[in-house]
Amino acid sequence: MSFKKYPIVFEPILKDRIWGGTKLNSVLGKNLKAEQVGESWEISLVPDNISTVANGCYKGLNLEELLSKYPIEILGESVYSVFGKQFPLLFKFLDAKEDLSIQLHPNDELARKRHDSFGKTEMWYVMQANPGARIVVDFKEGVNEEDYLKHMEAKTLPSILNEIPVKEGDVFFIETGTVHAIGAGVLLAEIQQASDITYRVYDWDRLDSDGNSRELHISQALEAINYSPKNVELHYEKELNKDNLVVDCPFFTVNYVPLLGTYMPNKKQDTFYLYVCTEGACTIILLEEGESFSFKKGDTILMPASLNQYKIQGEATLLEIFIS
Structure with missing residues (x-):
């Protein structure tokens, strides 16, 4: 299947x-x-x-x-x-x-x-x-x-x-x-x-x-x-709707994403991504499938490696985590 x-x-x-x-x-x-x-x-x-x-x-x-x-x-x-x-x-x-x-x-x-x-x-x-x-x-x-x-x-x-x-x-x-x-x-x-x-x-x-x-x-x-x-x-930057690098180590990479409007992730195609909503609420829109999913503060979301075409909209603070 x-x-x-x-x-x-x-x-x-x-x-x-x-x-x-x-x-x-x-x-x-x-x-x-x-x-x-x-x-x-x-x-x-x-x-x-x-x-x-x-x-x-x-x-x-x-x-x-x-x-x-x-x-x-x-x-x-x-x-x-x-x-x-x-x-x-x-x-x-x-x-x-x-x-x-x-x-x-x-x-x-x-x-x-x-x-x-x-x-x-x-x-x-x-x-x-x-x-x-x-x-x-x-x-x-x-x-x-x-x-x-x-x-x-x-x-x-x-x-x-x-x-x-x-x-x-x-x-x-x-x-x-x-x-x-x-x-x-x-x-x-x-x-x-x-x-x-x-x-x-x-x-x-x-x-x-x-x-x-x-x-x-x-x-x-x-x-x-x-x-x-x-x-x-x-210490890290806080540019809106951007993936601001926080840490890049051999075990994980973490970006800080202050979301106000739309964020278009620059997702690598051979690794999973995690999103942690630390404030506010957001919607993840799958561009190929046309589906949308809503999340709020306290949610942790796994984006499978095979899922690459999406955007995130809302007013939220996100941590974006992956292995580079």
């Missing part, structure tokens, strides 16, 4: 977290069943967290089933040649009512050796931030392993880390090995490699509802930490 080309959305996979809140519902319209929901996984092929199609003729199929039938039509030749039937990205919304743990992620080599997994390079786009909100990211200048271990022992790790105030529209690029934490009051969109490997090194001496501390990964993290200072904050 031939592949039906249309913009695909998936059912969100909602995750209860000790630090989560209710903004995924109040700001993004997700149907929460609890009051501490920290994450909405929008598109995932991570084991035990496989997304299910929410719209169109493939509704009810999961992403693994879809890729087993139509890998090249969805992923594109260039992505399929590297990743096979794997979906190489994971997209999430995160709501931090409280501080997340201080953590880091391994690179591809270490993650493959230890976990048979991708590494976890990620990008954050801040969608909303309470007054005074901040992130914790990277060591201060001159910190080495000896300093790190000394402060870990004394439970003073935050004193040697940078705190950065955040506001809506800020973007941060978190390379593997970078120590980081999303601070309380921040709602963000996260684009990352398809990995759920996290090494938690400090959790603010927090206890769960049963009075227990969460597991830390002190020894596992030592080989993964990068002590070199990095430029984590990204």
Whole structure:
């Protein structure tokens, strides 16, 4: 049976977290069943967290089933040649009512050796931030392993880390090995490699509802930490109805598209595209098929590689993501 080309959305996979809140519902319209929901996984092929199609003729199929039938039509030749039937990205919304743990992620080599997994390079786009909100990211200048271990022992790790105030529209690029934490009051969109490997090194001496501390990964993290200072904050243009480049790394490319009227994507024909609607609403019009599909803030849309002729209209803010 031939592949039906249309913009695909998936059912969100909602995750209860000790630090989560209710903004995924109040700001993004997700149907929460609890009051501490920290994450909405929008598109995932991570084991035990496989997304299910929410719209169109493939509704009810999961992403693994879809890729087993139509890998090249969805992923594109260039992505399929590297990743096979794997979906190489994971997209999430995160709501931090409280501080997340201080953590880091391994690179591809270490993650493959230890976990048979991708590494976890990620990008954050801040969608909303309470007054005074901040992130914790990277060591201060001159910190080495000896300093790190000394402060870990004394439970003073935050004193040697940078705190950065955040506001809506800020973007941060978190390379593997970078120590980081999303601070309380921040709602963000996260684009990352398809990995759920996290090494938690400090959790603010927090206890769960049963009075227990969460597991830390002190020894596992030592080989993964990068002590070199990095430029984590990204600056980008905001030209209307254009694909303004935010980040271009080996794992993904992200453009910022402020939409007011019509945007004509310059889509590559051998890779899928993702659109994340972070504000407003838009309509995707398929030029060959003559069909239109409406989306709103909080939606994440997969444009299969085989779907190239389309335009986007409306008043919205979009993130456009692909693998170059």
